[in-house]
Amino acid sequence: MKPILNSPDLPYCRGCGHSLIAKGTAKALEALGIQPADVIIVTDIGCHGIIDRCLNTHTVHGLHGRSVALGAGIAMGLDNPDKEVIVFIGDGGSTIGLQHILEAARLNLDMTVVVHNNMLYGMTGGQSSGLTPRDFKTVFPESGNPYESYDLCALLVSQGAARVSRIAGTGDLSSHLQEALSVRGFSLIEVVEVCPGYGVKFNPGRNLREIIATSGKPAGKWENQRESFVYPRGTKTEDLLGDLRFIDQTNDPVAPFSLALVLSGSAGEGVQVAARLLACAAVGAGYHVALKGNYPVTVGVGFSSAELVISDRPAGSHDTEIPGVVVVTSGDGLSHIRKRIAGMKKGMLFIDSSLPVPETGSDIYSHDFRSAGARSASLYALLVFLKTTGYIPVEAVFRAIRDQGYDKKVQTGRLRSLIGC
């Protein structure tokens, strides 16, 4: 069997804890009889990340703090329990990428994360990280870290990680790593270790066991019984286009016109449905249509408007800035469109009779649209508009209601009697 490491010479400073992890991981994989080609090691940016040149496994060397998310994507894509995804990350990487670790644990992806917690950012010169213990000295603050560190393990256990452990990074680590690697699902092992380059230099006389003992983050092992990640396939369609409702077109002659219409009312009052039904009716009558909805981000309150272009030619640029027809069914709708109504030098304004008629150059048609009830006012207003102008037969709207499956939602009978057909 090919060894996991391709060289006994590792690229770290003498005495660096990262070496013990690399050797321990290799020994653990070999003890488990796993071939290098069945292992994907994802490394982060940080001193630990320079290991990949020494590995015979697949290696993926990504960005600072993102290796867990990258490994998570690989775990999702593999869908193969015979492959091992191992992620190497530092304490710095695991705070900038904390969300990624939580997410992989939450989904219980089948992967093993090895946190190289040397209690500081090694590669950038020994600065403190979120996992630096209180009072531990780093390049800054030199007098010792004044803040409490994260308990990464406790955090992950509380969020349901299948297996989490914290160990001191001394001696042969392979048995601990072997245990972590044997978990089906998400496991994380935090190896607390020293960085001779900076940690030892700034904290003379301290040793690892004492630091761990006084940090309040003890060594240990924690588990949650979980099923490993399975993708819920759910209901998938094979063809979005096939799921669309086709609109039957009549053979009636198509009168040439291009109309920009804005329907403006209140959220929750059926504005978008009414506009869609008019659009279907127009298509059924042989016209081209473009329709866009317009509403505040809070979709359930305030105005709701629909901008529609109906034309005997392809609707092209969907220009409704100066509409030919405006239909207003509520006060919200009027406030939203008032300025544009004022700018109209011609055209038609259909407005509910309860509303004040604004300044405009368009012809005004005032009507009690709301007598159809708030939820039907928009559709009723559009029917009144069609009956008044004859652009499209009113019957085409009723056909659209039926063909598009709205007959249960729309009070067809009541609308018919109001409109008188």
Added chain:
Amino acid sequence: MKKVLIDGSCIVTEAMARAGADAFIGYPITPANLLYQYAGRRFPLMIPAPDEITVVQWMSGLSACGRIPATATSFPGFALMLESINMAFMMELPMIIILVQRLGPATGTATCGAQGDITLLRGMISGGHQLPVLCPSGFTDCWKLGALSVSISAGLRSPVIFLTSKEMMMTVRSFDTDKLGILKPVKRVFYQGDDPYKSYQPAENGIPPFLPVTSSRWQVRLNASTHDNEGILQHSTPGALDNTRRLDQKAVSRLPEYTFFDLDEQDGACTIIMSYGITSAAAGEAVAAIRKRGIRVSLLVAKTLFPVPDKYYEILDRYERVVIAEENINAQYARILFGARLPERVIVAGSIGKMVRRDEIIKKVISPL
């Protein structure tokens, strides 16, 4: 004839899925939410991520396994993705990022369209490298370019940006689905050589054959740091810098294979209108109206925005005047084409908060005459 009411999001999602994109990672953002919704119904694998950095990292992992993932976002999400897209570019991982533009800066107006991310896209890769940016000008483009973005991404081993705007993805239009041709899934050929695989050893076409990390035969090394052709990190060895130079040329050298545009030239015209994406419909209408007045004018609709095809200069150089219509107020594509100080012959019709109108373009063409 099969008339339906449909939006561009539906067409793009279906096209990409048919072309072989098989995973979608989503994070909600207006105006890209319809794509998220459709992808959930259509893609074999669709997983919601907790943020956009995760989105591209997960996509990269999936891509490393041989899948072709896609996502859809708008500027705020795209900004978070940038470093990770650089990673995917450097690792040479296929994936499609649909960028649905909205009005900025920052959160701007989520429900207002725009074409304001053009400058950003030109400079999005550190080092000034380029990746393909395709921009549909209508529903048939959504279909064709949607599918092509998948095959180009796989063929080029590169992320591809499918650049669009709110109106293209959200406005519902009557459309005849018979106009959409048949799409076939991209056939991916992975490395089959008998020599150990080198992840970044280019074939004759400058593109390294791909091998997923699922391979049990050969070791695969992917690397986002400066690396040699084996994928091993280097500071700045000649081999590693050669690899970075190759990356710089990769998208550019294959550009003729994915230079897409529509050209409608009129004999004797001195002016050409150039546009792209959502503004090209108004540009087309302007051309028709100007010609009706007996004035000669040509139209170029760019669909491959980046790298900028030489072909565009070849065409534009034939005209005394170039009117560029785009939905921003700082002539973004115009300045990329012609420099920060626009020559006098280049005139721009721009807009924010609303689409560029046909009449505004006509005015730019006609008034100085």
